[in-house]
Amino acid sequence: MSPAAKIAIGGGIGGLMLAVAVVSALHRPPEPAVTILVPEDEAAAARQDDLARCRTITMPESSCDAAWEARRRHFFGKDNRP
Structure with missing residues (x-):
């Protein structure tokens, strides 16, 4: 070469x-990811406690059905619809 x-x-x-x-x-x-912490109200904490209890039971219970339905409505955004 x-x-x-x-x-x-x-x-x-x-x-x-x-x-x-x-x-x-x-x-x-x-940029580092920013985590936004939203303060929970007492009602939300109570719903979380209900859902945690309902995860462990095996028999159908009306209060658990209502808690899961409220969670579904909140998740899918149907709480604020007219």
């Missing part, structure tokens, strides 16, 4: 390394 070809290959590799260094220096790291 001729000396000119070696210089050209070395220059190409050096240029590629320089381009990678510039791109990685200019690349901004992703």
Whole structure:
């Protein structure tokens, strides 16, 4: 291989390394995720307690059916519909 070809290959590799260094220096790291904490009211805490209790029972219970239905309505956004 001729000396000119070696210089050209070395220059190409050096240029590629320089381009990678510039791109990685200019690349901004992703912003950290922001967690929004919504304070729960006492009614929501009571519903969560009911749902936790209803998960463990095996017999049908009307209060558990009502709690699960309220949770379904809240999840699907049907609470605020007219």
